[in-house]
Amino acid sequence: MVTVGAIIQARLGSERLPNKALLPLPFSGGPTLLQQVVTRAKAAQSIATVIVATTEKPSDDAIHTFCQDNQVECFRGSEDDVLERFYTTAQKYKLDAVVRLTGDNPFIMPEIIDEAVTKHLAAGADYTITEGLPLGTNIEVMAFSALARAAREATEAADREHVTPYIRREQGFNRQSINYTSTLKSLRLTVDYPSDYALANLLYDRLYQQNKLFEFTDIEKLLQEHGWLANVNTQNQQRQAFANEADEFSSAAKALQEGGYTRVLQKLQEVLK
Numbered sequence: 001m002v003t004v005g006a007i008i009q010a011r012l013g014s015e016r017l018p019n020k021a022l023l024p025l026p027f028s029g030g031p032t033l034l035q036q037v038v039t040r041a042k043a044a045q046s047i048a049t050v051i052v053a054t055t056e057k058p059s060d061d062a063i064h065t066f067c068q069d070n071q072v073e074c075f076r077g078s079e080d081d082v083l084e085r086f087y088t089t090a091q092k093y094k095l096d097a098v099v100r101l102t103g104d105n106p107f108i109m110p111e112i113i114d115e116a117v118t119k120h121l122a123a124g125a126d127y128t129i130t131e132g133l134p135l136g137t138n139i140e141v142m143a144f145s146a147l148a149r150a151a152r153e154a155t156e157a158a159d160r161e162h163v164t165p166y167i168r169r170e171q172g173f174n175r176q177s178i179n180y181t182s183t184l185k186s187l188r189l190t191v192d193y194p195s196d197y198a199l200a201n202l203l204y205d206r207l208y209q210q211n212k213l214f215e216f217t218d219i220e221k222l223l224q225e226h227g228w229l230a231n232v233n234t235q236n237q238q239r240q241a242f243a244n245e246a247d248e249f250s251s252a253a254k255a256l257q258e259g260g261y262t263r264v265l266q267k268l269q270e271v272l273k
Contacts, residue, residue, distance in 0.1 A: 036204075108136075
């Protein structure tokens with residue numbers, strides 16, 4: 001029997017949005033952003049175990065504490081050599097295949113994970129990636145043997161820091177893509193910046209209570225009713241769009257005010273102050 005695990009890389013050292021993994025989502029008393037990722041990963045039928053892979057830095061002790069408090073498996077390894085951290089985690093938990101996730105993508109869909117894993121195993125692939133979905137929701141699956149080879153052979157710093165570039169680039173790996181056509185493709189559903197966090201909260205605030213595992217169709221319907229939401233974080237497509245974080249937040253605040261979300265804006269200001 002093939003054992004498939006989800007490894008979630010997470011740390012608290014983000015320069016653009018510090019401690020984002022443990023920010024509340026939604027911020028009106030919701031679980032942490034990382035907990036939302038864990039919950040969605042565990043909801044995938046194909047996943048046997050979910051592990052948070054964080055660093056050994058004291059600043060990430062809070063992530064380890066979070067995992068202990070919530071009965072989530074946790075592995076701590078190198079901050080910079082994320083490839084080695086992933087490989088060692090997969091080795092420790094005896095995984096045959098790994099779904100790579102990150103702690104700042106709270107919109108991953110369990111059904112997409114299951115489809116990616118199913119097609120990955122059926123094809124006997126070394127590496128499978130979904131394409132055509134909103135940023136922050138595509139899924140990577142890799143065979144442990146491919147991960148082990150990358151950990152053994154990769155020498156470039158970028159290959160060690162980002163886990164999968166070596167597997168995606170080098171010859172000898174059996175790779176496949178699963179292509180989707182999504183009306184939400186241009187939407188940023190990752191959380192790198194304060195305005196990304198604002199959009200995530202707006203979506204969760206409206207959808208989470210009705211369905212804690214809300215789907216793309218729910219987001220599509222909400223955007224049809226409130227199209228301005230898609231403009232909250234569009235400037236983040238280019239990292240240099242804002243001179244500083246204050247300018248970025250000002251842009252997001254303007255969109256929130258125009259949409260009549262003054263209560264949400266006040267909450268966001270409280271969380272990020």
